[in-house]
Amino acid sequence: MILLRKARIYDIRSKHHKKMMDILIEKGVITKIAKSIVAPKRAKIIESKSLSVSPGWLDIGAYNGEPGYEYREDLTSLLDAAAQGGYVHIAPFPTGQPSVDSKGQLHFLISSAKDHIVNLHPIAAATKNRQGEELSELLDLNKAGAIAFSDGGQDHINQDQLIRIMQYLKSIDGITIYNANKESSGHVHEGSVSVSMGIEGIPAHAEVGNVEKALRCSEYADSKVVLHNVSNKASINAIKRSSNKKNVSISVPFMNLIQEDKDVLDFDLNLKVSPPLRDKSDKVALNKAIQTGVIDVITSNHTPLSIEEKDQPFGFSQSGASTIETAFAALNTYNQDVDLDKIIHCLSVGPHEALGLPCQEISVGSKAELTIFDPKEEVTFDESQLKSKSKNNPYLGQELKGKVIGIINGSASNL
Numbered sequence: 436m437i438l439l440r441k442a443r444i445y446d447i448r449s450k451h452h453k454k455m456m457d458i459l460i461e462k463g464v465i466t467k468i469a470k471s472i473v474a475p476k477r478a479k480i481i482e483s484k485s486l487s488v489s490p491g492w493l494d495i496g497a498y499n500g501e502p503g504y505e506y507r508e509d510l511t512s513l514l515d516a517a518a519q520g521g522y523v524h525i526a527p528f529p530t531g532q533p534s535v536d537s538k539g540q541l542h543f544l545i546s547s548a549k550d551h552i553v554n555l556h557p558i559a560a561a562t563k564n565r566q567g568e569e570l571s572e573l574l575d576l577n578k579a580g581a582i583a584f585s586d587g588g589q590d591h592i593n594q595d596q597l598i599r600i601m602q603y604l605k606s607i608d609g610i611t612i613y614n615a616n617k618e619s620s621g622h623v624h625e626g627s628v629s630v631s632m633g634i635e636g637i638p639a640h641a642e643v644g645n646v647e648k649a650l651r652c653s654e655y656a657d658s659k660v661v662l663h664n665v666s667n668k669a670s671i672n673a674i675k676r677s678s679n680k681k682n683v684s685i686s687v688p689f690m691n692l693i694q695e696d697k698d699v700l701d702f703d704l705n706l707k708v709s710p711p712l713r714d715k716s717d718k719v720a721l722n723k724a725i726q727t728g729v730i731d732v733i734t735s736n737h738t739p740l741s742i743e744e745k746d747q748p749f750g751f752s753q754s755g756a757s758t759i760e761t762a763f764a765a766l767n768t769y770n771q772d773v774d775l776d777k778i779i780h781c782l783s784v785g786p787h788e789a790l791g792l793p794c795q796e797i798s799v800g801s802k803a804e805l806t807i808f809d810p811k812e813e814v815t816f817d818e819s820q821l822k823s824k825s826k827n828n829p830y831l832g833q834e835l836k837g838k839v840i841g842i843i844n845g846s847a848s849n850l
Contacts, residue, residue: 436461437848438478439807445489445779446797453776458488460803463845468799481850483840485811489779490794491523491804491842493556493786495612495686496587496663497737497759501547502540503532508739508824510544513759514553515822518849520735520760521782521806521839526556526790528587528612529565536560536571538579545580552847556582556792558612561600567591573603582790583661585612588709594648601656610790612661613649615642615670616710622750624696624711632700634750637711639667646670647677654679661789664736666691666710668720671729684789685729687721688736689762690829693769694718702749705829708736709754722772731785733778735762739825757825760816765830767810767837775810782806805843807850812838 439458444451457472458465474480494517500507508516517525529535535544541557548555559581563569568591573584584604586592592600601611616637623629625636646662650673653660661684665671674685688710696712706712724730738755745752758765766778783806787794795804813836818826841850 436475436478437843437850438472438474438480439486439488440480440482442486442488442807444797445487445776447776447780447784449797451797458797460843463803465797465799465801465803479850481807481840483809483812485809486807486840487810488797488805488807490783490797490806491844492521492782492806493524493526493790493792494522494735494737494759495526495661495732495786495790496734497525497527498530498739498755499527500739501531504530506741506824510547512822512824514548514551514555516759517553518842519822519839521763521808521842522553522759523804523806523842523844524554524556526558526582528558528585529560530587534560534565536563538575541576541579541581552842552844552849554844556790558583558585560584561586561611562592562596567593567596570596570600570603573600573609574607577607577609582792583610583612585614585663588614588616588618594652597649597652598656601652601658601660605656605658608659608791610659610661612663613645614663615645615665617645619709621711622707623699624713626696626714628696628700639669639713639717642667642710643669643673646673650674650677650679650683653682658682661686661732664688664710664734665730666721667713667717671720671724674729684731686732686734686789687725687730689733689766690736690756690758691718692721692725692733692773693766703829704745704749704752705756705827707749707752707754708738708756719772725773725777725781731781732789733766733781735759739823740827741825745827755827757823757828758830760821760823761828761830761835763808763839764814764835764837768835802845803843804845807840807842809838809840811836814838
């Protein structure tokens with residue numbers, strides 16, 4: 436039994452949205468919401484100066500290295516890190532080797548995660564071994580538990596194949612997640628910063644072309660698509676121009692909302708990410724798209740890497756940051772342009788809707804799937820606090836504002 440004392444509720448569907456209420460949870464169910472609740476004798480009371488609660492956060496596209504790359508992140512360390520970061524649900528990409536393109540591999544992931552506090556919603560590979568050639572057994576994988584299909588960052592799917600995938604998935608109301616940024620030979624955003632650094636840049640127009648292709652294919656097939664990790668204003672404008680609105684969800688990495696390409700001028704390897712940090716005008720456009728509801732999902736873009744893969748000269752260092760544990764604190768600290776309730780919506784309800792998953796409302800009688808946090812409490816992370824196997828985190832040692840207090844998933848919690 437848990438009592439959340441004077442918690443501000445962030446759930447736009449709830450009549451209690453943005454109100455400060457007591458919430459009583461018994462046997463994994465919300466049994467009472469009121470201005471003041473007398474604490475039962477056996478209740479664990481959770482209090483904080485600015486205690487806040489929302490539907491459980493869901494992260495789309497986090498990196499899971501199991502099988503094959505367990506030295507970066509295995510499934511257990513990913514789930515532990517997600518819980519630490521406030522996520523009740525994760526939908527990781529099929530990034531292991533071999534990829535998740537068979538029922539056996541899918542069942543392995545599902546069974547490995549079944550007793551964890553964090554719910555796993557597996558994304559299966561759209562093509563065999565994510566090579567962009569032979570299609571995976573999409574319908575069988577869906578029946579076996581795959582909630583969506585994607586080849587992730589290693590995306591070699593051409594337009595004809597993408598249409599075929601979407602047409603197959605249309606028959607089961609399935610979802611394609613299309614990464615707007617494919618693997619590139621560049622290292623930072625193409626612009627004045629890349630020129631001053633003397634490093635090959637990644638042009639914004641490459642992403643825009645991918646976005647426009649996915650929008651066309653989705654409209655032609657009348658099939659659902661998540662445009663994953665868009666990062667620049669031209670992509671946002673292309674999405675706004677498109678007549679295809681009903682089948683499209685858009686995600687953005689949190690780092691692209693709070694940092695710019697100029698932040699990489701000192702060659703900080705942990706700020707070398709994919710998609711790259713873009714320029715200020717892109718950051719402004721992305722934040723405006725969150726505020727106005729054009730973008731409905733914020734991702735951690737969690738990409739753990741080993742020291743050997745990251746600690747290289749800038750041009751040889753792999754792109755990625757291990758961020759699932761610090762995403763909220765960094766976003767809450769450095770965000771200047773988006774209301775907190777919009778951010779929380781894009782961490783919680785938005786991702787559920789994008790994947791067609793039910794999201795428990797904060798109301799009496801609902802199952803308790805909750806993230807509890809304090810947006811005003813200061814926190815500083817060091818390596819010893821992280822659950823992720825990899826430490827390529829750009830926010831270590833910084834004084835951040837926004838502490839995840841814990842999560843509740845039914846009868847389980849880490850409070």
